[in-house]
Amino acid sequence: MAEVLVYVDHVDGAVRKPTLELLTLARRIGEPVAVHLGANAEAAAKLLGEYGAVKVLAADAPEFAEYLVAPKVDALQAAYDAVSPAAVLLPSSAEGKEIGARLALRIGSGIITDAVDVEAGDEGPVATQSVFAASYTTKSRITKGTPVITVKPNSAAPEAAPAAGAVEQLAVTVADSSKGTKIVSRTPRESTGRPELTEAAIVVSGGRGVNGAENFPVIEALADSLGAAVGASRAAVDAGWYPHTNQVGQTGKSVSPQLYIAAGISGAIQHRAGMQTSKTIVAINKDEEAPIFDLVDYGVVGDLFDVVPALTDEVKTRKG
Amino acid sequence: MSLRIVVCVKYVPDATGDRHFAEDLTVDRDDVDGLLSELDEYAVEQALQIKEAADDAEITILTVGPEDANDALRKALSMGADKAVHVEDDDLHGTDALGTSLVLAKAIEKTGYDLVVCGMASTDGTMGVLPALLAERLSVPQVTQLSEVSVADGKVTGRRDGDTASEQLEAALPAVVSVTDQSGEARYPSFKGIMAAKKKPVESLDLEDLEIEADEVGLEGAWTKVDDATERPARTAGTIVKDEGEGGKQLAEFLAGQKFI
Ligand SMILES: Cc1cc2nc3c(=O)[nH]c(=O)nc-3n(C[C@H](O)[C@H](O)[C@H](O)COP(=O)(O)OP(=O)(O)OC[C@H]3O[C@@H](n4cnc5c(N)ncnc54)[C@H](O)[C@@H]3O)c2cc1C
Ligand SMILES: Cc1cc2nc3c(=O)[nH]c(=O)nc-3n(C[C@H](O)[C@H](O)[C@H](O)COP(=O)(O)OP(=O)(O)OC[C@H]3O[C@@H](n4cnc5c(N)ncnc54)[C@H](O)[C@@H]3O)c2cc1C
Numbered sequence: 001m002a003e004v005l006v007y008v009d010h011v012d013g014a015v016r017k018p019t020l021e022l023l024t025l026a027r028r029i030g031e032p033v034a035v036h037l038g039a040n041a042e043a044a045a046k047l048l049g050e051y052g053a054v055k056v057l058a059a060d061a062p063e064f065a066e067y068l069v070a071p072k073v074d075a076l077q078a079a080y081d082a083v084s085p086a087a088v089l090l091p092s093s094a095e096g097k098e099i100g101a102r103l104a105l106r107i108g109s110g111i112i113t114d115a116v117d118v119e120a121g122d123e124g125p126v127a128t129q130s131v132f133a134a135s136y137t138t139k140s141r142i143t144k145g146t147p148v149i150t151v152k153p154n155s156a157a158p159e160a161a162p163a164a165g166a167v168e169q170l171a172v173t174v175a176d177s178s179k180g181t182k183i184v185s186r187t188p189r190e191s192t193g194r195p196e197l198t199e200a201a202i203v204v205s206g207g208r209g210v211n212g213a214e215n216f217p218v219i220e221a222l223a224d225s226l227g228a229a230v231g232a233s234r235a236a237v238d239a240g241w242y243p244h245t246n247q248v249g250q251t252g253k254s255v256s257p258q259l260y261i262a263a264g265i266s267g268a269i270q271h272r273a274g275m276q277t278s279k280t281i282v283a284i285n286k287d288e289e290a291p292i293f294d295l296v297d298y299g300v301v302g303d304l305f306d307v308v309p310a311l312t313d314e315v316k317t318r319k320g
Numbered sequence: 321m322s323l324r325i326v327v328c329v330k331y332v333p334d335a336t337g338d339r340h341f342a343e344d345l346t347v348d349r350d351d352v353d354g355l356l357s358e359l360d361e362y363a364v365e366q367a368l369q370i371k372e373a374a375d376d377a378e379i380t381i382l383t384v385g386p387e388d389a390n391d392a393l394r395k396a397l398s399m400g401a402d403k404a405v406h407v408e409d410d411d412l413h414g415t416d417a418l419g420t421s422l423v424l425a426k427a428i429e430k431t432g433y434d435l436v437v438c439g440m441a442s443t444d445g446t447m448g449v450l451p452a453l454l455a456e457r458l459s460v461p462q463v464t465q466l467s468e469v470s471v472a473d474g475k476v477t478g479r480r481d482g483d484t485a486s487e488q489l490e491a492a493l494p495a496v497v498s499v500t501d502q503s504g505e506a507r508y509p510s511f512k513g514i515m516a517a518k519k520k521p522v523e524s525l526d527l528e529d530l531e532i533e534a535d536e537v538g539l540e541g542a543w544t545k546v547d548d549a550t551e552r553p554a555r556t557a558g559t560i561v562k563d564e565g566e567g568g569k570q571l572a573e574f575l576a577g578q579k580f581i
Contacts, residue, residue: 310568
């Protein structure tokens, strides 16, 4: 069976969930071969094997952390040369897309970004995209070279399928021309203890209606009762009420959870672009004319400062 | 020595309009008004600030797009850029990201540059890959997704806020930069700027000028093919209740019914 390269997104060997989704999708088109760049490949390999990686190509070089993107393209290209895969899958993060694009150019292939599904087709993998703020669903494929496809988080449910997952060292030479952009310093983001926004099954977001940073704990309390991640609209972020890393939308994070709850958010097209593929959408807004109500499965017209705390209490009671 | 800045801007269908695909499954550009991609306004703004901080700099706005894309160029010129280049050719219809990057790279080389500034993503394709593709094609550093950028002493520095960390980046010129909407609000064109823009030069180039064969771009030359585009059916109307004291409870009931609680 043809091999499919899967680029592993991880933090020091802790594999992030979108990679397991990629492995699951890769199995539809071939045998997944994971590419792990950086430290702790052995730790990662165990999990990657559980989710179907027949092998793990591992390389660690200081250049991956010292320079932006390009050294990782060199490494992925080395993996490509070693395996001659039928396709290459990467996560649709900013970095995943940039690595994928540069690889595609080097190997003479096309690229499809932000796929929400990938299936095998007669003429190679078929990618589904959800475009124009999710108002259209397209099916596309790559016509030249080896398909390079980046996939959005939450596009598939990870399914275990134990495979060998044996680690093989990958020899990588980082070209001098790949050392152009120096990473002078790096400040890791502090963990909030809540689920990662793009990976969370439930997201609770607050907007301008939250009316102040001091009120965001109302949103956080609901999120915590549901085990959810916290999101925010750009209006709330621009006002300084919540960090930009939590912004949902076109220029923030794109989320696709099982449940999205929007409180005090009007539903501007740029916000919708980042959440419209959520499976179930709920809104709380005091304006019954708010466009967000066009999207919802369930909406409450009311003051969020009444509805959200009441909901939080009810969730806590029901969960006991 | 003058700092030559090229800003790549895209002319896109207005996202607040009702966007559609045409019969050949390319974007229908006739049924919705086009405009300068809002995210590229941030690129123009940062270029203007870089110019203001430099001794001597010149900003060229570059677009690849149909005749109407001229509107996007005029907007950027009225914000304060110096001149523009418009690549226009019937054979460009249906070009994908790899093809677009080829055309942009050739036009950038022809124009001459020390710094290329792009938006973080277009508001239609929203791929966010063009800047990286340009860096690869031009063999210069990629300094992308910056929320803060500055240029001094032949170097570009900036901050990239990623998923798990915030990074401080540095590269020597020439380089390709892309900026996010966190980089700073774009200025509005002044009346004076709008009048001045009318007199600024716009150079028009076609594929022949760039020594690109028609079959390297367009629908025919594309590395990707859209086989199907279906308008998403309108969501079936959801249940909407008015909170009269029981809104929170009712919502909890719904969530429990859906097994979220
Ligand atoms: C290029 C570009 C990119 C953008 N990217 C993004 C993006 O990534 N994400 C994003 O979100 N936006 C983005 N925007 C901004 C977007 O256009 C909207 O301005 C923004 O989403 C509005 O946020 P909001 O819904 O919180 O605020 P508003 O539109 O002001 O809505 C606030 C809502 O809260 C309701 N409300 C007020 N008080 C209460 C209360 N007590 N209880 C209940 N409801 C209440 C109001 O009725 C109103 O509907 C972008 C814009 C541009 C131009
Ligand atoms: C809904 C949709 C989905 C698409 N999906 C794919 C796909 O999966 N694969 C694919 O190969 N193509 C795809 N395309 C085509 C692709 O969008 C175009 O080829 C486009 O010109 C390049 O991609 P982008 O605009 O998304 O660029 P982005 O990488 O999002 O744009 C980043 C920056 O590049 C600059 N830029 C982009 N285009 C131009 C231009 N024409 N002139 C000047 N500067 C520019 C701007 O500074 C912009 O801010 C898609 C198009 C649409 C409308």
